[in-house]
Amino acid sequence: MADRDTLPRPNYLLDGGTTLKRWLLTTDHKRVAWLYMVSITFFFLLGSAAALLMRLELLTPEGDLLTAEMYNRMFSLHGIIMVWFFLVPAIPATLGNFLIPLMIGAKDLAFPRLNLLSWYIYAFGAAFTVWATVAGGVDTGWTFYTPLSSMFANGNVSAAILGVFIVGFSSILTGINFIVTVHRMRAPGMTWFRLPLFVWANYATAIIMVLATPVLAITLLLVFVERAFGIGIFDPALGGDPLLFQHLFWFYSHPAVYIMILPGMGVVSELVACFARKRVFGYGLMAGSILAIAFLGFLVWGHHMFVSGQAAYAGLMFGLLSFLVAVPSAIKVFNWTATLFRGSIVLETGMLYALGFIGLFTIGGLTGLMLASMAIDVHVHDTYFVVAHFHYIMVGGMVMAYLGGLHFWWPKLTGRLYNEFWGRFSAVAIFVGFNLTFFPQFIMGYQGMPRRYHSYTPEYEPWHVLSSAGAVLLAIGYFLPLLNLGWSMLRGRAAGDNPWGATGLEWRTTSPPPPHNFRNPPVVQREAYDYGSDDAPVPDREMPR
Amino acid sequence: MSERPEALRFQFEDLDQQRAADEFGMWVFLLTEVLFFGALFLVYAVARWNHPEAFIDGSHLLNATLGTVNTAILLTSSLAIAVADLAVREDARRLARWMLSATLLLGLAFLAVKGYEYLLEYRHHRVPFLDRPFEWPGPDAREGRLFFNLYFAMTGLHALHLVVGCGLVCAMLWLNERSRLPARLTAQVRAAGLYWHFVDVVWVFLFPLLYLVR
């Protein structure tokens, strides 16, 4: 590298057209990843702004800042945006899109135009929903339970449902694309058991997307026709079954929570292996657990319905299966820990996020088990205990993993390095702010504070105050990486091909990679995470202690 | 291989890889369609489980003769597009043109019959979601509404898929005249055929469940 600030050419950022039009009509998976990244960041900020408003409202027991209706719209907007427009596409459509072809040594995904199309579908559906929520509002919660959503809620529910329905197809297309790519596009020598775990995780995610999303699509469509045209399907007044809606919804939405965690697990495996310089402990078992989680995840949806009036028999089956799905998750936690054993560890920013993920995911998962113990769920169902559970996994887990992955592959994405000190500082700040926000919610949840409450009884006030204070800290925390990474794009030093000394094909090409990824088609001769061998890549910059 | 190189898209190494990817992709897409309709069948199954009498009464109100005719039409159309697939493969464009046209016409015939059935339903006041009285001979008028709502939702969604299928067949007819890339055309007709057959399979289940199980 001649000058420390110039990027290698050709690279996909500068070659292939830099006009807006060329970006919007690109079929390069690396550019589509950027399109997604920009849009999900926007939606994350929008969803977070709603969260911040909610937290401010909840500072006092009376409903004084927002009207009840506004508050209900806020958490609906927050849930819908965060789940479907942020977290579901968060890792697969950004890092996954960017990295899967690179990691398996392909020039692009199997269907590049389909890939761009799924972004357009996503953008259109999401924008449509946001329009619906702004013009008229939606106050059903992200779960759209009937008959509230189909017959009682006022506001623009039909449009919002239609928007989510549309975005579903983007998920489906991404899923198809990933599955075919992993099956058909692997470079010579890239056997299944040489795939990086990140690819395994996204492959399993794609399978879930393909199998579960259509069920959500048809379910939402039925609610839509019921609401818009009066074609009653779940309507109890016609003898329809409101619980059937819940079965169908959770048949998608429980597997969807694994859509929202498996890619994060994939990221963490890469980070831990690289920053401990060790092959992931029990690679085969790790890949197996990913598939096991994806499969078993389809069998547990009824644990959201323990007090809904579902038959006790079904409840027992769902409860039992929920405990089974915990075993592969526990194996993963164990193996990450075992990977650290006798490693050569550096606490780079990415690693800090990964460690944060491990701890917070474990807490979220273990409280998930409490929820799955049916008797406890009778008490804490629909309380803040559940809210805390899923924020621990989704925010503490997946968002941490996303940020960790973003930092780790940032040099590959942009060719530049960010400021390491601020990187680590923000990781710690987010960790602290996160716990302050959501730990109190476990406590008040067990004390009986119901969720989706605009005003509440005063005994819960102290915990709410703590939680709101944490949210402010968290907000500051989230802006730091945004600034740090943004700054690096303008001022950061050129990163070099492989700053962390990581294995994996993506590090064998230049940073940023050329338009078709590799100058010479790669041939794979080794297993993944080959850190032990003598000619393993070494970091090409000084690592902090 | 004799195929022209233009048929190969940049991301693939060779035509075999491309063909395999295309076909596999189409099947995975059909897999999503199976689940899409499958969940609708679940809704039907649960409603029927809860209200068996109303559903039996309801199926008596449908015109089984028209349903049978329509099934035969759709099965024939499937044969036609299967033959078209074979014809394109052997580069017999004229036969392909005939067969694709037959498919299209049969598809439209199905839609016409379906439309006529809808009209009958409308005349007999059996469209529960329109703002007019709903007439039901049996005791369970409410569940009867549920039956007809489901009937319209299921057949309507199926008909919508068939409309898309007709559009695809039109496109194939056009390509059949224009295409200079036989390898590409074969793949395209194969994909369109797969879709058409899938829509046929859905009907194969819809028909007895709605019209016949009495």
Add this chain to the structure above:
Amino acid sequence: MRALLLTFAALLALLALTVWIGSLELGRVTIALSLGVAFLKAALIVTVFMHLRDAGTMIRIAALGGFLWLGVLFWLTFGDVARRDAGADAPLEPTLVPPRDGKSSGSGE
């Protein structure tokens, strides 16, 4: 070509069969038989018309996977629907004052 025509003939025969079964009006048995015939017809279409018999393993898995997953959906949903407390059916229009039938009066009074 022969295979296609034979399959078509078989499909029409099965259609006749299913119509005949329907006309018997056997109640529950009809459902089972009609579904059986429908699966046969679907299998014919999928294997011959859709060329599943010449397809590779992954495509076969994709074709069957959908039905397998539907099996899961049906199985667990009916684990609830078929086993709900039979006495739980309320009158369809819950009245403001629920009917005071045998069930509702306090058994301890």
Add this chain to the structure above:
Amino acid sequence: MLESLADILGAVTDFGARVDALFLVMLAASLILVAALVALVVGFCVRYRRGRGDHAGPRLDHRLEYGWSLALLAVFLGFFAWGAWVYVDQQRVPDGTLQIRAVAKQWMWKFHHPGGQREINHLHVPAGRPVEIVLASEDVIHSFYVPAFRLKQDAVPGRYTRTWFEADAPGVHRLFCAEYCGTQHSRMRGTVTVLSPDEYAQWLAERTPDEGLAEAGARLYSALGCSGCHEPGSQVHAPGLRDLYGRPVALASGETVIADEAYLRDAILLPEKHVVAGFDPVMPSFSTQIEEADLMRLIAWLRAESRAGGNDGRP
């Protein structure tokens, strides 16, 4: 022993104590796991820091992993069995319960005692005796939740669901609607007052008809179309009525009056007489449509409603 440990959390039913016991044990187990995990991760990060050079040595044995996973599976299954046991016991309603019907609607609870006594949002039950609640809903799904009993059950339109409890001792506990049911979901709350059997008998005996009136008033409130304008979320800009009674009202004329029976009566029969500040006088007069008795019912309901849920913080 466990149950007495659970007492610190304050459950007042046997089921609640069993839930607390299970929770505490799972909590302890989780804390141990998390502590072990943190110790290992932090320990490794310190001990095997890059540059310290002591990361050579034998790898971990995979048999350790299988053993550990199986042990964990056994523990998990144990917890499942425990939770399922408590849950199934709770699903089985014992014989000889006192059966109370609860009808949920947006956004109130209506209770019907076997003797015909009715109440809204505030339920009275005897201690030391199993009480069964049979739930129905008039509109959407609601959920009957009493945290002190650790008890929750959804009310589903189109069918009945049931649950039961046996409270140990007299006391007043919160009642929440736990399933999101629309705009005023968070206001759909009340209390469960547990009385000693004697007090309960006395309470039944001296039930004033007030609540019965209020009940009918609530029905009129929607039947006459008041709710169409006065419920939050309606298209018409009209004041909320639910915590109106007894409050000062600023009128368009500049005066302020207290919303007592007479004022309410006028407001309904002669709406132009006092127009509330900030609203258009669009309310129609109901003088030809409402009989005196119904008017009483409406006002009784307005009064009950303001006492019941309207005021934050006071149970």
